[in-house]
Amino acid sequence: MSEHRVVVIGGGLAGLASAMKLAELGVKVDLISLTPVKRSHSVCAQGGINSVNDSTRQLGDDEWKHLDDTVYGGDFLNHQPPVKEMAYWAPKVIDLMDRLGVTFNRTGEGFLDHRRFGGTLYKRTAFAGATTGQQLLYALDEQVRRWESEGMIKKYEFWDFLNPIVDETGRCRGAVAQDMVSMEIRAFPADAVVVATGGCGLVYGRSTMSVFCTGSAASRCFQSGAKYANGECIQVHPTAIPGSDKLRLMSESARGEGGRVWVPRKAQDPRPPMEIPENERYYFLEERYPAYGNLVPRDIATREIFDICVNDGLSVDPDKMCVYLDLTHIPRAELDRKLGGILEIYEKFQGVDPRDEPMRIFPAVHYSMGGLWADYVKSAEGGLESGAPENHMTNIEGLYAIGECDYHYHGANRLGANSLLSCIFTGLFTGPSILNYANNQKSGSNDVAPEVLSAAVAKEQKRHDDLLTGNPGSDENPYLIHQELGNLMTRVATVVRRNDQLADAIEKVKELHERAMKVNLSDSGSWTNQNVIFAKALQDMFPLAKTILQGALLRDECRGAHYKPDFEKPSLTAEDPAERRRQAEVWCDEFEANNERFLKSTIAGWNHDTQMPDITYEDVDTSLIPPRPRLYGLVGAEEIEEVWNERARAKAEG
C-alpha cells in the first residue's frame, strides 16, 4: 500500500477527531485551520455531551431512546441511520474521551457525573465543569500534537481554505489555501479532503458563535458544486446574553441544574427582581409545559421567550428585550462546582453576579443544523455500514463533510449536548471510510496533474489580486455590508418567519451581494491582510444567506426551529368529545399530508448564472422510527395522540 495523504480542513472537534483517527490508521494528514486549532469554536461549548450511561440504562434508557429523542426533537428531519449509529457509539465516545484525560466531573464514588439536558427525560449528559467543549477539544488537540511530533500530522494554522481542487473527472484531488500571514496561496494535493469547518453563524452578524464561523469554507465547496442541505434549519438558542459584539451563550445547563425562567406578571415591573414576590412572578415555561418545565426543547423555549417579550409585552427591560433566568435559589457552592465557568462569563461581561441576581437573557442564533449534503451507506441493522467509502462523502467524489458543517444528525432542531457528540463521532467513524476510499483509487495525492494544481492556484490568485486592486472608485465597505446582512437575516430568518418578509429579504440580499462583490479595501497590502480575508469570507456568506432564505421561503410549514405562524397547525377547539375526536382526525390527516410534502431535505445547488440556489427535495430516511406529531403544549394533544397511535397500530398490523 502506498502512503496516503488526506487534507483535513478545520481543527474543531470534528476535524481533530478525524485527523487523529486517520493518523492512527497510518494516513498522513495536512490539517488546515483559520486559527490555531486549540482556539477553534468548539472551545465555546459549555454544557456537555450526551450518551446513554449505566445509570440511565437502569432507569429504562437505551441507545434506541437516545435515537428516538434525537429524531423527535429534530422533528423527524434527521436521517435515522446515521443518528442510530451515533447513539450506539455515544457511550464508546465518552469512554474514549475519558481515557484521553478529559477532566469530566465525578460523582462522590468516582464515576462520571451526568446532568439532564433539554428534550429528554434522562440524565445523559457528561460534563467537565462549564467548559466541556474546551476540555474535549484540548484532549483531541493534545493527541494531534502527539501525532504531529511523530511526523504523521502537519498543521497549517492561520491558513484560509479557498477551494477544493476538482479534476476533469469531477473528483476532489486536494485543496487550495492561503497563508494568512504571508498571503501565499498554494495547493495541497490529497487522496481525499475532509471539510470540518463548523457552522455559519456570522451570516447573521452577531450570534453565539466565534468569529471564525463564517461558513466560508462550506460556501466555497457549495460554489464548487457540492450540494447544501436544509440550510433554513438554523437553531436559535433560547438563552444568550445580548452584547454589541457577540451574543454570549448562557448554556442550557443553567436550566439543567435547576435554573428557572420567569418575568414579572406586571409588565416592566420597576422593582428589582429579588423584591418581586413568588406569586407575582410568571414562570411561563413551567406553567405552559408541566412535564418538561424549563427544559422544553430549544425551539420551544426560544419561541416562548420571544413570544412573552414581543407579543405579551412582558419583557423585563423596557428598552431591551429580555427575560430572567434565575439561579439564585441554588446554593452558591453547588453553582460554583457545576456552573462556575458560565457564571463567570456572565459576571465578567455584565458585571452582575448571577448567584445573587437573576440573569437577563434573550434568544440568539446558535447552530446550523443544515450543511453540506453528504452520503452514507445504511447497514443491515439500520445504522451505518462501517468503512463504506461513501459515508459522509459529498456529491463531489473524494470530498467529505463532517461535524457541524454536515446535515444528517440534528434534523430541524438540535438537542442540547448532541453536537459535540456528532462532531467527535463523525470524525472517528469516517476514518476507515476515507482510508478505504483512498485504497480503492488508482491515483492519489502524488500524481495529481500539475496543471490541475496550478490552474486551481491561479484562479484563487486572480480573485485575490482583483480584490486588492479591482474596485478603486467604489466606497463599499465590507464591514458595513456585513452589518446590514446580519441585521436583515436576524430580522427575517430567525425565530418567526413570514413569506412576505422572506421574499423581500431575498431581493435585498441580492443587492447586498452585488455590492459585496464590489468592495473597496482599505488595506491593499500583501502582508497579514485581514481586510482581504474578511472580504472573501463576506462575499462567500451570500450563497449561504440566499440558500437559507430561499429554503425558508419554500418550506411552508412549521418544523423544529423553522416556524411560520401562517402555517401553524391549530389546537383543537371543540368541547364536545365527538367533535373533538373528529377535529383530531382532521388534524392527523393534515399532518400526514404535510409530511408527504415537506418531510424532505431541502437540497440546494449553486447556480452560477442566476447567482441563486436551485432547490430540490430529497426523501429523509425515517425507516427506523415512524414520524409522529410533536405536540409539546398543544391544546388537544391527548386526543391527537390517541388518533395517531391508533393509526400507527393499524399501519403496523396492516
Add this chain to the structure above:
Amino acid sequence: MTTAIEPTKKHRIDFIKIRVRRQDGPGKKPYWELHKLPYEPELNVISILQMIAAQATTSDGKKVAPVTWDCGCLEEVCGACTMVINGKVRQSCSALVDRLLEDNPDEIVLEPMRKFPVLRDLMVDRQRLFHALKRVEAWVPVDGYYDMGPGDKQSREAQESNYPLSQCMSCGCCVDACPQYLKIEVARLDGESDEAFEKRKLAEYEAGFVGPHAISQAILFNNNPTGKVLEGERLDALSGEGGIQICGNAQNCVAVCPKEIPLTTSIARAGRATTLHVIKQWFEK
C-alpha cells in the same frame, strides 16, 4: 501620527481615544497611531477594534489600513485576543471599555504582547507557546482510539484539582509577564528554505525557557493515571535546558493568569519532582 488631547473633551466623554502601537511587519519599526470613536456604553476592546476596522481613519482624518489583531470566541475561552491594554497583558474581549475609562478616561492604549515576535500590529506569533507543550509531552499516551471501555475511576478531589489546570487556553499572559521568559525572534535568512528556517527556529525555542503554562501542563498529565507513564520524560524536559531551574519564582505569572490557574503551586510541585527525579537518575547511573 498622533495628536494632542483636546482639552474641552477631557471631562465629558463623547469620544473614546485609542492609541495603538502599530508595526507593519516583522523587523519593521513600530509607530503610534491615535483613533477616535464616538462613545457608546457597554463596549469592549474588540468592539472598538471592529469599529476602527470599519472606519479605517485616524483621529486626524487620515485613511489607514485597519489595525490587525487576533480574536476568536469573544468570551475569554480561546485565548486568541491577548494583548497589552493600558500596560497590562490580558484578553481584549473581556476588557470592558467602561471599566478602562474609569481608570483612565483620557485614552486606551493598545500594544502587542511583549515576548513574542510581532507579525503585524497587535498580532503576534505564539508558536513557541504551543511548541512548549510538545517539549513536555502534554498528552495521554493511550494505545489507540478503539473502544477499550472506560478510563480509571477518579475521585472528585482529583477532578477538582486537575480541572483548573486543564483550563489553560494557551493565551500567553503568564509568559508575557514572566521576567525570566525572554523574547526570541528568529529572522529568516536570505534564501533559507521553509524547512531549514522552521528547524532553526524550533531549536532556538527549545533552548529558551518552557514557561509556567507548560510546567503546569506537565503536572496535569503527571497526575493522570495513564499520563503518568511519561512522567520521566516530562521531568527530563523540565530539568534540562530551558527547564524549571530558570524560574526565579517571581510569581508574576500567577497574578496575570485570566483562568486563575495555580501556576506557582504547579511550579513548586514540578520543582520538587524534578529534584527527586535528578537525584534518582544520579543513583541509577
